[in-house]
Amino acid sequence: MKIENPNPIQWRFSERATQLQSSFIREILKITQQPEIISFAGGLPSPATFPVDVMKEAFDKVLTDSGKVALQYGPTDGYLPLRQWIADRLSEGGAKIVPEQVLMVSGSQQALDLLGKVLIDEGSKVLVETPSYLGALQAFSVYRPEFVSVQTDDHGLVPESLDNVAQGARLLYALPNFQNPTGRTLSLERRQQLVETCARLGLPLIEDDPYGALSYKGAPLPKMVAMNPDGVIYMGSFSKVLTPGIRLGYVVAPLGLIRRLELAKQASDLHTSQLTQMVVHHVVKDGFLDQHIPTIRQLYGDQCQVMLDAMDQHFPQAVTWTRPEGGMFIWVTLPKHIDAMALLDEAIKHKVAFVPGSPFYANSPETHTLRLSFVTVPPERIRAGIEILGKLIASKL
């Protein structure tokens, strides 16, 4: 049946495909998943926080009560009761968000892809933070924009710096709460300035908020979407507050845009699992997250403190780092002459891993930066790993 000696195909890839690159983090993870390595390289939430029994009961309940519906094709925009729940929750901040503005997606990464598909042409100017979330750079890159890095400092993005670069830009992508990779939080004053500046400039602002609920101390700051629902595109996710493996996120946008995103979603994968959406709705509808999220905050906050204490003790004075008030990451700035990529090679020999900072920069990488995650590493191993890393850095001074 097999044909004889066929000509080998010369694959001709699209121009966008020739520049597709694997996420550097995903490559590092393959190396650092060996159990003897103390890995601060992960970006994964701690499985200790996954409510397995609650999920199991919810799958059982939904399949028992509504199996035939849950297992059938569903609407592209998503499961209405869950969209209503999201809209209601986002409206608590004072803005009026309606379910028609909510599109369910297969994890936040898909929202980034759909936004790129719908808003970015080849050469479009796209504004991102310095540094920015790697997954967003990767998703947008497919559509071949020109990235422009916007100035940031310890309080996050600097709104004043926008006026110089916003001309003709298609969007600004920002991650205001406990940013990946820096752990920084955009201050309340800056949020208001940023929303006003974007509104004045007519610049669409994407507020990516996967970690917003993971504030260690008190309530999170107000969301920017609540300050201007007509100009801000909000991205949320169940990955960090429930579980990531089910792939469920959402994007909230003004109606004109959300309809385009829905059409792009339909062409991309028809819709996100109806079963998953019904299960998550069953889990969250009676307030489960309000009990569950504090347990995640406690775990991550404690481990963050262990890492910060160990860094205070073991890191040389010439090194600086962020002190996150939530989320999963600490950002480290080494003396300029230390290349974090070279440091990683040595660290792995000493059984410690982290993510070098360079891949998080859209332009002009600062090679003396690195990202540490503390969420999946037990306290004693955090202390041991930080001590090793401190000595290694000290040896370079």
Next chain:
Amino acid sequence: MKIENPNPIQWRFSERATQLQSSFIREILKITQQPEIISFAGGLPSPATFPVDVMKEAFDKVLTDSGKVALQYGPTDGYLPLRQWIADRLSEGGAKIVPEQVLMVSGSQQALDLLGKVLIDEGSKVLVETPSYLGALQAFSVYRPEFVSVQTDDHGLVPESLDNVAQGARLLYALPNFQNPTGRTLSLERRQQLVETCARLGLPLIEDDPYGALSYKGAPLPKMVAMNPDGVIYMGSFSKVLTPGIRLGYVVAPLGLIRRLELAKQASDLHTSQLTQMVVHHVVKDGFLDQHIPTIRQLYGDQCQVMLDAMDQHFPQAVTWTRPEGGMFIWVTLPKHIDAMALLDEAIKHKVAFVPGSPFYANSPETHTLRLSFVTVPPERIRAGIEILGKLIASKL
């Protein structure tokens, strides 16, 4: 907190987004889902075939045994044991397919999107059948190809017609088994000719096979991927043999291409639900589909026969239609002066619905064609609906 009187954003969409269109079928479905309408418009599998209890037990088992793994982020290429199962099953035809060639996706529609992303530039020539699957036209359209329709007849695509049009084409997209929309099957001889022709021309051939297992009579014909694994890209799905709501499909391709598709998948949505993949593997690994698929074939085959019998009885002689040997669809050709779109408006007034054929044509639609699905309609309603439709058509002669 809300800012005062912001300027409304003038959304500037990408060029590709300005031509995004909703699937005509999805629009029709909204109208025809009213229970009083006898709808032959659906493309959905029958929920009567969904093994709800089997799925429920599998979710329970996987979450009990491996909850923390199933709910964590997973690899982009997919859950290895399921990829191995797929590779083994596809290798039964004689070709040697390895799991590294299998990429798990969130339903076949995503495979179409990823193939478009990786293989199509603006203006690329893309060859499709006449008519072709609407979802493929929609997915590829986003990447702005020039579609070229390839000649077909009752035995499917005509391989001889390729030589005239293949020059410079990026790919040929074909659905050889019980095609959507025509229900036609590509004959064995044609399969061999087609694979040989594509190999000779260096033309990548996409074999989309969602319905292949749903053969009413005997074993399905050999897959084209088995005839030339180095030149054929195979797409499979669990939607029609298990359930569609879980969104699980796969694409099988030579290694050079599959790596690009994997990178595109990573940028698009990181990975497909690990939980879903583990559950499906648990369901299929011990041969469940071998008992289950015959029950679907029986149901669909019986209902297809009911519809064909009713058409023989009630449709005027001037009408012709396909006699599918599997799958979910019958394709009807009316006398040329009858416009199926206008007929639909009238049919809906008489409480019967179908899908007009025009949207399935990439070029030069034949407006006197239509698609009927029989899978979700009980026999007595099939007979009643076909009688009404027959009278309506007769009144136009």
